[in-house]
Amino acid sequence: MSGSSAGGVGRGAGQRGAAKASAAAAGGRRTERLLNLVIALSATRRWLTKQQIREAVPQYADCATTQAFERMFERDKEDLRELGVPLVMGGEDPLFDDEAGYKIDRDAYALPEITFTPGELAVLSLASRVWQQASLAGPATRALVKLRSLGVEPDESSLVGLEPRVRTSEPAFDPLYAATRDRTPVTFEYRRSGGEPGTRHVEPWAIVSWHGRWYLVGHDRDRADVRVFRLSRVSSAVRRDGRPGSYSVPEGVDAREVVAGSVRAPVSRPARLRVRSGTGLALRRRATGVRPGHGPDASHDEVLLDVADVETSADELAGYGADVVVLDPPELRAAVLRRLRGAAGLSEQVAR
Amino acid sequence: MSGRASTERLSRLLAEVPYLLTHQGIPLTEAAEHFGLSTDDLVHDLELLFVCGTPGHLPDDLIDAQWDSGYVYLSNADAIARPSRLAVDEAVALLVGLRTLAEVPGLHDREALDGALAKLSQAAGEASAAADSVAVDVRVAGSVLGAAASEDALAAARTALREHRRLHLTYLVPSRDERTERDVDPMRLLSVDGRWYLEAWCHRSEGTRLFRVDRIEAATVLEVDGTPPPQAERRDVDSDLFRPSPDDLVVTIDLAPQAAWVVDYYPVESVEPAPEDAWEEAQLRVRLRTADTRWVHRLLLRLGAGARVVDPGWLGVDVREAALAALAAYDGGPAGAGA
Numbered sequence A: 001m002s003g004s005s006a007g008g009v010g011r012g013a014g015q016r017g018a019a020k021a022s023a024a025a026a027g028g029r030r031t032e033r034l035l036n037l038v039i040a041l042s043a044t045r046r047w048l049t050k051q052q053i054r055e056a057v058p059q060y061a062d063c064a065t066t067q068a069f070e071r072m073f074e075r076d077k078e079d080l081r082e083l084g085v086p087l088v089m090g091g092e093d094p095l096f097d098d099e100a101g102y103k104i105d106r107d108a109y110a111l112p113e114i115t116f117t118p119g120e121l122a123v124l125s126l127a128s129r130v131w132q133q134a135s136l137a138g139p140a141t142r143a144l145v146k147l148r149s150l151g152v153e154p155d156e157s158s159l160v161g162l163e164p165r166v167r168t169s170e171p172a173f174d175p176l177y178a179a180t181r182d183r184t185p186v187t188f189e190y191r192r193s194g195g196e197p198g199t200r201h202v203e204p205w206a207i208v209s210w211h212g213r214w215y216l217v218g219h220d221r222d223r224a225d226v227r228v229f230r231l232s233r234v235s236s237a238v239r240r241d242g243r244p245g246s247y248s249v250p251e252g253v254d255a256r257e258v259v260a261g262s263v264r265a266p267v268s269r270p271a272r273l274r275v276r277s278g279t280g281l282a283l284r285r286r287a288t289g290v291r292p293g294h295g296p297d298a299s300h301d302e303v304l305l306d307v308a309d310v311e312t313s314a315d316e317l318a319g320y321g322a323d324v325v326v327l328d329p330p331e332l333r334a335a336v337l338r339r340l341r342g343a344a345g346l347s348e349q350v351a352r
Numbered sequence B: 001m002s003g004r005a006s007t008e009r010l011s012r013l014l015a016e017v018p019y020l021l022t023h024q025g026i027p028l029t030e031a032a033e034h035f036g037l038s039t040d041d042l043v044h045d046l047e048l049l050f051v052c053g054t055p056g057h058l059p060d061d062l063i064d065a066q067w068d069s070g071y072v073y074l075s076n077a078d079a080i081a082r083p084s085r086l087a088v089d090e091a092v093a094l095l096v097g098l099r100t101l102a103e104v105p106g107l108h109d110r111e112a113l114d115g116a117l118a119k120l121s122q123a124a125g126e127a128s129a130a131a132d133s134v135a136v137d138v139r140v141a142g143s144v145l146g147a148a149a150s151e152d153a154l155a156a157a158r159t160a161l162r163e164h165r166r167l168h169l170t171y172l173v174p175s176r177d178e179r180t181e182r183d184v185d186p187m188r189l190l191s192v193d194g195r196w197y198l199e200a201w202c203h204r205s206e207g208t209r210l211f212r213v214d215r216i217e218a219a220t221v222l223e224v225d226g227t228p229p230p231q232a233e234r235r236d237v238d239s240d241l242f243r244p245s246p247d248d249l250v251v252t253i254d255l256a257p258q259a260a261w262v263v264d265y266y267p268v269e270s271v272e273p274a275p276e277d278a279w280e281e282a283q284l285r286v287r288l289r290t291a292d293t294r295w296v297h298r299l300l301l302r303l304g305a306g307a308r309v310v311d312p313g314w315l316g317v318d319v320r321e322a323a324l325a326a327l328a329a330y331d332g333g334p335a336g337a338g339a
Helices: A011-027 A029-043 A051-058 A057-064 A066-082 A118-129 A137-148 A172-180 A255-263 A279-286 A310-318 A328-341 B003-022 B028-034 B039-052 B088-104 B110-133 B148-163 B293-307 B314-332
Strands: A088-092 A103-104 A163-166 A186-191 A197-210 A213-220 A227-231 A269-276 A289-292 A301-308 A323-330 B062-066 B071-075 B134-137 B165-173 B178-192 B194-203 B207-211 B217-226 B247-253 B270-273 B284-290 B307-311
Touching: A011 A103, A029 A051, A029 A057, A029 A066, A029 A103, A029 A227, A029 A328, A029 B003, A029 B039, A051 A057, A051 A066, A051 A103, A051 B207, A051 B270, A057 A066, A057 A289, A066 A088, A066 B003, A118 A163, A118 B088, A118 B307, A163 B134, A172 A186, A172 A197, A172 A213, A172 B071, A186 B284, A197 A227, A197 A255, A197 B293, A213 A255, A227 A255, A279 A301, A279 B165, A289 A310, A301 B284, A310 B284, A310 B293, A323 A328, A323 B194, A323 B314, B003 B028, B028 B039, B028 B071, B028 B293, B071 B110, B071 B270, B088 B110, B088 B134, B134 B247, B148 B178, B148 B194, B148 B217, B178 B207, B284 B293, B293 B307, B293 B314, B307 B314
Parallel strands: A163 B178, A197 B134
Antiparallel strands: A088 A103, A186 A197, A197 A213, A213 A227, A269 A301, A269 A323, A289 A301, B062 B071, B165 B178, B165 B217, B178 B194, B194 B207, B247 B284, B247 B307, B270 B284
């Protein structure tokens, strides 16, 4: 039995009709058209002209005019390309444009012969979930479904409960990703920290998530140098500013290192803090040394710490209020005092 | 059906066909499960395949599908018998995902990861070059405790999850400058925005809690079953993770331009330009909702002259007093007076 619960042989017209109605009811008409198109273009040995395609795929009968058909066909071609279906155009006689037709290259269509182990498939499935709530969620899911068609059951036992995620909440992510992928120059308005927005012209090299934030690394055409941009500071729509593939990315650029270098403070140096007993737990935890206080100062310890960036460290240390006093270095002490005076409502003029 | 939904479905159909062709007679339920579908969804897909085929669309041209017996048989689908190649974005998504996993500390199945990466790169061909355009860094960083401590905690949590065992945590709450001891039943490890979180049932608070891994001072895997109780519910990471509770205190703060970055870093409830009658340096007025004012207190100390509390008034007074007390500590300490 097949196709319907009415019994009988599989090719009964009534069953097809029932299945058809059911498929249409499930909202599948467009999918049905695309699937018939894929089958027609894969099955053919000859190039199919648009007219032949229109006749070969029953759902194109919905189009009242040739114009409507052509619009629909253009959209369908785009959809198939996005899915990685290699639609090629050509003809028996290249001199006559009119004869140009389409087909799907079946060898280019097929996934190369690969076999994944259950453990490998489990890792792949976890890799696809990295994008669960981000821009590439759709492609990630489709990719995994394709690999599932190979028939291997994943063994997820060693990956239980692990969920690395990325999020791409910045509106600039999608256009910048596409431009980076296609090697297309872009232009956008960019807000510098504390500055006015300015127009940038960039050849994107890579998009990098670093410490939870997205950055674009690329060649800044106006400054003729490599620059790093934070996606959350792109304050306009991203516009394409040239043709795809119109530049190349230099070999051997480690985009993450570029971002890290622009974000990370370079050197660290020792700091000496006076910390009240029982407080500053996180500081003590990463201290290079703790000297207990003596005599009248037994209620405090001296904590030695390596600090990288003065301002970042001052931010953290000021938060401890009276529990932590910076003894050294003087710049760090001054930076914390400046914050405390500000928080106390004392202006710099009256600073001690 | 929207354009996106129908291409997603087409992609799924093109994957189902090769699988079903090579698994003739597979139980319907098993095939559905393999693709993460309900049996109804799979039957809808089979119904659609059943009416599609090669041009002409006479019965012999159409794909033949049978499933009424509860077992699926598929034939006459030669044109789409092989799984289709990965599209560029699909290859990028998986390759970048794998590279992201490669940096997860303590991921045990290294061999599987390396194997998957190598095979996928090969299968993706040219598409794999595009994967270099995106990189994700999840290495443990920005830690208040130092990276080594976090990796130990992460490894312990992974062991506990895998073996369903209870964990004993020594956990720092920097906003209260407090160290806590608790037993937890781990539920999952999440990495969101570059930070690792352990979601677990906490026996001390009798509830599901989210722990920042970089604040775990010590984690010991106990010889006790760590299966979370049935009432332990996962949060929806994307909407609930940092969702404040309606009972929280609302704090309104004015920010000067040099403190405007706060908006990018903290989950503020609203941001608006500071009103005319605000403090003269104010650029933005933000509202925060918090269960614990201590971290706001710390934030305000670090912002110094860059921020002022609008409401509640007592918080502004508290912060000012704490700052004055700290300045007094600087004056009176053994380092002598002044800066």
